[in-house]
Amino acid sequence: MNRIISIAIDGPAGAGKSSVARAVAERMNIVYLDTGAMYRTVALYMQSKGYTEDAEIAAHAEEVPIDVRFENGEQHMLLDGVDVTDKLRTPEASMLASRVGAIARVREVLVALQQRIARSTPVVMDGRDIGTVVLPDAPVKIFLTASAEVRAERRLKELRAAGRDADPEQVLKEIIERDYNDSHRAASPMRPAEDSVILDTSDMSKQAVIDRILEIAGKVEV
Numbered sequence: 001m002n003r004i005i006s007i008a009i010d011g012p013a014g015a016g017k018s019s020v021a022r023a024v025a026e027r028m029n030i031v032y033l034d035t036g037a038m039y040r041t042v043a044l045y046m047q048s049k050g051y052t053e054d055a056e057i058a059a060h061a062e063e064v065p066i067d068v069r070f071e072n073g074e075q076h077m078l079l080d081g082v083d084v085t086d087k088l089r090t091p092e093a094s095m096l097a098s099r100v101g102a103i104a105r106v107r108e109v110l111v112a113l114q115q116r117i118a119r120s121t122p123v124v125m126d127g128r129d130i131g132t133v134v135l136p137d138a139p140v141k142i143f144l145t146a147s148a149e150v151r152a153e154r155r156l157k158e159l160r161a162a163g164r165d166a167d168p169e170q171v172l173k174e175i176i177e178r179d180y181n182d183s184h185r186a187a188s189p190m191r192p193a194e195d196s197v198i199l200d201t202s203d204m205s206k207q208a209v210i211d212r213i214l215e216i217a218g219k220v221e222v
């Protein structure tokens with residue numbers, strides 16, 4: 001596989017997008033862009049400024065001093081030059097990101113940034129609207145999904161591995177709430193692109209998912 005292509009990976013929270021996307025990008029020796037981290041960064045900024053109303057968030061979307069850097073293949077998110085990557089993966093930031101992601105103006109600003117990055121380098125990009133809006137011409141589009149229970153179980157393991165205690169019922173409740181928010185919003189709701197391959201990973205190992213995507217990418221004519 002020596003051709004360079006862009007790969008769009010969408011799906012709900014906990015479907016395994018980021019670990020699979022990171023591994024695929026590594027194998028193909030291209031950049032991995034986690035777009036959720038960008039929405040989380042905007043959420044952090046709005047929270048730090050005390051902007052809570054949708055209209056207020058929309059009005060300030062353009063001024064967010066957001067920057068993305070890649071160091072040794074790792075994505076770092078910066079706000080006003082300060083690395084905030086470590087602050088992004090809390091349950092609170094997840095819910096806030098889902099809220100700011102529903103605001104059309106925020107999406108316009110971030111989609112433009114994502115498209116700029118994709119124009120400058122081949123990428124594996126994961127999110128909710130990559131195949132439908134950000135990279136509609138991507139030759140490989142994957143929609144990863146799994147049952148809410150399986151996804152909550154995975155998220156719980158992740159949180160515990162990071163040393164955070166979490167209530168299983170609360171984690172499942174938040175997954176279901178985010179699924180609902182992300183797929184029912186008016187602005188670019190999460191849905192599989194018509195030309196995407198839908199992979200239900202409930203009973204698949206991570207390696208099997210990675211191999212399947214690499215196989216699909218290997219067959220693509222560009």
Ligand code: DC
Pocket residue numbers: 013014035036037039040094097098101102126127128129130178182
């Ligand atoms: O992928 P993630 O769980 O880190 O994303 C956090 C939230 O950001 C998600 O619930 C919805 C929003 N998001 C989005 O609306 N569009 C994207 N492309 C990526 C994330």
